[in-house]
Amino acid sequence: MTANNIESFETTIIESTESIVIVEISPKTDELVETEMAGESNEVKRETKALIEALERRSQAESAGTLTRETYLKAVRQARELIEDRKLIERDRLQDSWAIIQDEAERNWYLMMKDLVDFSFRVQKAATAAWETFNNPYPR
Incomplete structure (x- = not known):
């Protein structure tokens, strides 16, 4: 770069489990990605x-004669x-x-149905007891 064509670069820090790499993103790459991947x-x-910059840096690092197709x-x-694996x-x-969500939902459904059946049984017993009490006179 010369004094006439100085470009500003965005710096991006890429973290992985292996290492941390600082990558400078050119305005051209930034604009391209922001436009195409809105x-x-x-x-x-x-x-x-970071991938585009790494490919570009690798191609620049290789001399023109040694970088083969x-x-x-x-x-x-x-x-x-690598991207497809991810x-x-x-x-x-x-x-x-x-x-896991489906299994949990199914388990919760069965537990809720069990509780509903238990509650229904208790209401039925309470209604039967109330009916018998209402219809049987008190012994005097």
């Missing part, structure tokens, strides 16, 4: 920006597979959560 969450946008495609495939894990977690 409906996504901030976390998804942040991760996408296969190397680039391999990096993109690895990034895609989506599969999240989908599995959602499915497991849904199964």
Whole structure:
């Protein structure tokens, strides 16, 4: 960069279980992601920006002669597979959560029905006792 074309960079901190990486996001990447992914969450946008910047930095780090099409495609495939793996894990977690919710709802339904039957039985016994008391005269 020269004094005439200084760009401001957004700094993003990416945390993972392995390490913390500070990634500078260029205004071009920021604008692209914000435009193309308007409906996504901030976390998804942040991760996408970091991925784009990492791919760009990797391509810049490789010299023009050594960066082959296969190397680039391999990096993109690895990034895609990583994202797809995360989506599969999240989908599995959602499915497991849904199964747990269904099991809990079914268990709660059966407990509520049991309580309702018990209550109905008690009301029936109380009504029978009240009827017998009402219709039987007091012994004098």
